Amino acid sequence: MKRKKTKKKTGFGLSSKSNLLAKKNCPLSKKNEDEINYKNIKLLKKYISDSAKILPTRITNVSHSKQKILVREIKRARALALLPYVGN
Amino acid sequence: MNIYEHTYIAVPEANKKDIEQIEKKIEEILVKNSGKIHKTEDWGLRSLSYPIKKNNKGYYRNVYFEGNKDAVKEIESFEKYEDKIIKYLSMKLKKIPKEDSELAKEKN
Numbered sequence: 001m002k003r004k005k006t007k008k009k010t011g012f013g014l015s016s017k018s019n020l021l022a023k024k025n026c027p028l029s030k031k032n033e034d035e036i037n038y039k040n041i042k043l044l045k046k047y048i049s050d051s052a053k054i055l056p057t058r059i060t061n062v063s064h065s066k067q068k069i070l071v072r073e074i075k076r077a078r079a080l081a082l083l084p085y086v087g088n
Numbered sequence: 089m090n091i092y093e094h095t096y097i098a099v100p101e102a103n104k105k106d107i108e109q110i111e112k113k114i115e116e117i118l119v120k121n122s123g124k125i126h127k128t129e130d131w132g133l134r135s136l137s138y139p140i141k142k143n144n145k146g147y148y149r150n151v152y153f154e155g156n157k158d159a160v161k162e163i164e165s166f167e168k169y170e171d172k173i174i175k176y177l178s179m180k181l182k183k184i185p186k187e188d189s190e191l192a193k194e195k196n
Binding site: 012037039040042076078079080081082083084085086 | 095097136137138140144146148175177181189190191
């Protein structure tokens with residue numbers, strides 16, 4: 001415990017920056033996460049902006065393989081009027 | 089033989105008879121093409137995210153079936169000229185999910 005505290009103090013400027021740059025894990029690759037499906041609108045709504053655009057991975061941290069599935073399902077939901085093409 | 093998922097939206101004015109008729113027609117087409125229906129889901133009357141053919145609401149129905157590409161083509165060409173259907177989408181699947189979808193649960 002003591003060691004950790006000292007480390008934080010000494011490298012304040014650099015370590016805080018490296019924490020920000022550290023890779024976060026993909027929120028859709030967790031073990032018990034729901035399946036990405038066009039019927040699961042609650043999940044899809046988290047990944048579109050207010051103007052109904054699909055959010056880029058640099059904001060959402062979704063992995064490349066999951067983003068491909070996500071995009072496909074969002075477009076399916078749009079085609080069936082479950083999600084809008086254009087928002088506010 | 090492939091597994092497909094087919095969703096269609098009927099006009100909000102459609103009554104039970106109309107929807108039964110559409111269902112029957114789809115089954116007829118599938119039987120003709122040696123396919124069969126595995127599961128149907130009713131999502132009920134939902135409001136649309138954007139108006140389609142001047143409708144702001146629609147009845148959603150979902151069909152899981154086994155069949156070939158000609159069956160899908162025929163179903164789509166039937167729905168294209170059916171006045172009571174405003175939109176449809178068919179998708180190829182790997183396997184049929186056992187549980188009901190979120191939208192079907194929402195209705196109940």
